[in-house]
Amino acid sequence: MSADAGPIAYPYDNALFTPSGGPVWHWRALWRQLRWTNFKSELAGRLQDWQPPAKNLLLLGPSAGWCLPSGFLSRFETIDAIDIDPLAPTLFRFNHGLAIARSKTRLHFHRLNLVRSFDDILQAYPDHAILFANMLGQHTFHDENETRARSTIESFKGRLTHRHWATFHDRLSGFYPPGQPLPKAATSTEAIDSAVLASQLGLAGQWLDHLTANTLPNGVERHLIAWPLLHDWLHIVEFGSVKPA
Numbered sequence: 001m002s003a004d005a006g007p008i009a010y011p012y013d014n015a016l017f018t019p020s021g022g023p024v025w026h027w028r029a030l031w032r033q034l035r036w037t038n039f040k041s042e043l044a045g046r047l048q049d050w051q052p053p054a055k056n057l058l059l060l061g062p063s064a065g066w067c068l069p070s071g072f073l074s075r076f077e078t079i080d081a082i083d084i085d086p087l088a089p090t091l092f093r094f095n096h097g098l099a100i101a102r103s104k105t106r107l108h109f110h111r112l113n114l115v116r117s118f119d120d121i122l123q124a125y126p127d128h129a130i131l132f133a134n135m136l137g138q139h140t141f142h143d144e145n146e147t148r149a150r151s152t153i154e155s156f157k158g159r160l161t162h163r164h165w166a167t168f169h170d171r172l173s174g175f176y177p178p179g180q181p182l183p184k185a186a187t188s189t190e191a192i193d194s195a196v197l198a199s200q201l202g203l204a205g206q207w208l209d210h211l212t213a214n215t216l217p218n219g220v221e222r223h224l225i226a227w228p229l230l231h232d233w234l235h236i237v238e239f240g241s242v243k244p245a
């Protein structure tokens, strides 16, 4: 199929269960919190280093913020969060409500498909810094046309040239033998091809490519972090932040 195979169907806009969120994801996230400590603290360090000169944050696909540090969220006066998951607002407040009440951060959730409405969303929040919170790598599950999905993911950087933005997103995922030490965090300033990345990290077997190798502009530092989603299932997550051109 080509990239111009017609419009995306958006089948999950009003769904409770989706391939990238919903009750199964929340249940797993709740029970895996302790096992995610190293990943969450590595991510917290990256977010601490990201200091966009903005009082407001546009948070894209945050779910319930299971991996996000409350301290990072509390830095902002206002957070506008966009997610299609109907459970996200309540569970996000369960995770971060107390901290953001203390910092007087105003939180507004919007149930929108951000791929469909991206340009409208950007226009509505011209002064917000933007964080894609691990949703770009999920887009491959929302669009059955791989070429079009890759092209959509790669299009965002060109639409954000005047904005401060950051993203963390899945690069690869696959089976990982329980008990084997996780790959060490790594950095690169260039896009790393997925097969090369798997080989560099010593990942054997079949790995799912999340089509995000070229999400970030060239020259931007990429930080690769291991995230043990399940006891035998590993994700390699990439973090990067971008200043206006």
Ligand SMILES: C[S@@+](CC[C@H](N)C(=O)[O-])C[C@H]1O[C@@H](n2cnc3c(N)ncnc32)[C@H](O)[C@@H]1O
Pocket: 018, 020, 021, 022, 029, 060, 061, 062, 063, 064, 065, 066, 067, 068, 082, 083, 084, 085, 088, 112, 113, 114, 115, 116, 133, 134, 135, 138, 139, 142
């Ligand atoms: C893996 S979860 C994010 C996890 C989050 N970083 C956390 O700390 O809990 C991905 C989220 O992206 C949302 N999402 C995926 N595609 C979306 C889209 N096109 N528009 C809005 N939300 C989307 C899903 O509903 C889901 O809540």
